Amino acid sequence: MSTPAIPATALQLRSLVKKSGQLELSLQSVPVPEPRDDEVLVRVEATPINPSDLALLFGLADMSTAQVSGTAASPVVTATVPEKMMRALTARLDQSLPVGNEGAGVVVKAGASPAAQALLGKMVGIVGGEMYAQYRTMKAVQCLPLPAGTSAAEGASCFVNPLTSLSMTEVMRREGHKALVHTAAASNLGQMLNRICMKDGIALVNIVRKPEQEEILRKLGAKYIVNSSSPSFMEDLTRALIETGATLCFDAIGGGKLAGQVLTCMEAAANANAKEYSRYGSNVHKQVYIYGGLDRSPTELNRSFGMQWGVGGWLLTPFLQKIGFEAAQKLRERVAAELKTTFASHYTREVSLAEALSLDAINVYGKQATGEKYLILPQKGL
C-alpha cells in the first residue's frame, strides 16, 4: 500500500469564545504532528456532527445571531453569547479550542512500536476530540481497526451513538430493570437502540413528538411508539409501561415536564395491580437518566410518583470507566462486528470543513432535528 504525501500543515476547525462575549468559529492551518512511538497519524476522512459536539462548538452562543465573514475556503463565523451564559464558560474564555468527538480515517504514518506499525494503511475509528481536522495523532491502542471493506463514512460514528445506545441496555441489566423507555426516539441513536433491542429481545417504549417520527420507527419495526403531542399521551404511555414493565428511561430532551411525566406513568403502571393503599407510593424504583439537552429549559418534576424514583445526568465516558476496560471492550467489539447493520449511521449531507461553517449548514445541524445528520469530510475541497 502506497503512503500518500503528508503535508506539513493542514486544516483544523477551531471554536473560540472571547471575553467580549463573541463566539468565533474558523479554520486554522496547524502543523501536522509527528506520531510518537506508540502513536499513529490518522488522515481523518469522515467525522460526524453529533448533538454532543454542539456545546463545545457553539459555546452556548445564540446561533440566530451568526454571521459569516472571511473567504469561501476560510470562512469565519461569529455569533453572540448571551450574557447570562458567560459565567458557565469562564474556564474556556479566550482559548481557541479544537472540536469533534469522533471520526474515521486511514493510518498514514506510524510510530516505531509494533502496535502502531500494525495499523499502517488501515481504516480506523477514533474518538477523543479534535476530529474536525484533516489529521490527528492517536495512541495505537485507542484506535478501533474497522473490518476490511468499511468506508470512512461507515466508520465515522462508531463510538458515540453505538456505544451510548448499547450502554443503555447494559445499564438496564446492571441496575435490574427489564425494559426501556427512550425519548426523541426516532433520532439516529434512537433507531440504533431499536435495532439493538429487537435483536436482543428487549422491550423498548419509544417516545416521539411528531407523526413522521412515529412513521420512521414503525417502518423500522418498533412495537411500542407513543406520541407526547397526543391528548392521550399519558394513557398511551401508561399502557405501554404496563405491558413492558419498563422502569428505566433514557431522556435526550432534559427540559420541561417529560421526565416527570414518564415517572408518573411508571408509577401508575406499578400501581395498576396494587391492591393496598400506600401513602408513600409503590415500592418500585423508577429511574430517568438525562443524557441530552434538546430542551434547555428547567426540568420540572411534580413528584406525583411516590418516593422510589431517581433522575440524574448520564454520560458515556464515566459509565465506560465505571464498568472497566474488559466490559467496555466487549461493547466496542460488538459495535465493530455489527457496524454495517445494527450500528449503521445515516447522514443527510456530507460537507467539507469550510462548508460546515456556512450559515445554511449551521441552521440545519444546529437545530438537532431528527433525521438531519451532517458528516464532515475533512479531505473534501472547499
Next chain:
Amino acid sequence: MSTPAIPATALQLRSLVKKSGQLELSLQSVPVPEPRDDEVLVRVEATPINPSDLALLFGLADMSTAQVSGTAASPVVTATVPEKMMRALTARLDQSLPVGNEGAGVVVKAGASPAAQALLGKMVGIVGGEMYAQYRTMKAVQCLPLPAGTSAAEGASCFVNPLTSLSMTEVMRREGHKALVHTAAASNLGQMLNRICMKDGIALVNIVRKPEQEEILRKLGAKYIVNSSSPSFMEDLTRALIETGATLCFDAIGGGKLAGQVLTCMEAAANANAKEYSRYGSNVHKQVYIYGGLDRSPTELNRSFGMQWGVGGWLLTPFLQKIGFEAAQKLRERVAAELKTTFASHYTREVSLAEALSLDAINVYGKQATGEKYLILPQKGL
C-alpha cells in the same frame, strides 16, 4: 409489677376520605385485641405527630376548610379534598384508616412465647402504623425495649427521626461522600443530625430560611449555617461546600429551586480548583435525596451543574431493608443507647387523642413549622 386493668374496647384515631371528596377524622371505639403467642399488647402512652404522618392523616385535604363537630370527647373533623388530588387517593377511598407511625408504651399483656413474656411490664418503642390509639398489639421481636428509666415521652420518637437522621450519615458513607448538606435544618430531625455529625466528626452544611432557625443551630454548636433567604445564599453555600467537600444533600423541602441550587453550588465548588475546561462539567457526582415535601410545588432543576448528578426520592424503610437486618439493628441499638442525648426529641405540646382533633392543634402541627412538634398521650383524658 401489677398488670393494669385492660378495657374491652379503647379509642383509635381514624382518617377516612369519602368518594364525595370529604375527609373525616374521628375517634372510634374498637375492641382491644388479644396478643397471639409471639405478640404483646402495648398500652400506648406517647406517640408523636411527625411530618411523615400528615399525608395519611389529612389525605391531601385542604385543612383551611376544616370544621369540627361532635362532642369534646368525641370530635369529628371534616375538610374538603381538592378535586385534582382525588385521583392520587383512589386506593384509599371510603376506607377508615388508623394513623400514627411510631410510639412508646408499656407491655400490659403478652403471648405465650418466651420473647413476648420477657417484655411484660417493660417500656418499649414501637413502629408500624396505627399508633394514634390507646392499645396496639405488636410482634415481640419488633419492639425496642427502652433502657430502664426511659419515659414514654422520651421513647415515643425513637424510630422515625433517629433512624432517618442516622441513616443519612450511613448513606453518606456507603455512597462515598465525605460531608452532608441538610435543608429545613433546624427541624427536630435536623437538630438530631447536627448532634450525630458533631459526635461523629462529620461536616454538615445546614440550610435554613429564617434568622431564628440560624440561631437554634448556632446555639447547638453547628459550624456551617447558610440562610436561603439571604441575597448571598449561593455564594455562602458554595463557600461552605468548598470547605466541607459535601456532595450529598438530604432535602426535606422537595419543591421549588432549592435542590437545583444545591447542585449548582456543589458543581461550582467542584470546579473551584479545576484548571481545564470540560464541556460536560466536573466529574464529581453530586446527589440530592428528597425525603420530605414541605413545599408541594414542582421540583425545578435548571441543570446548570454538569452531567454527574442525581436527584431522587428517599425513604427510611426501603433503605433499612436494603442494608439488611444486622446493619439496621446496629443503627437501632445506637438509638436506644443515646436516646436521652443525641436522639432526644422535644415537644411543644402534649395533647390527648381528642385534643389532637381540635382546630387549634391542627392549625399548629399541620403547618409543620420548625420547633412546633406535638406529642399525643392516648391515655390522657379529653
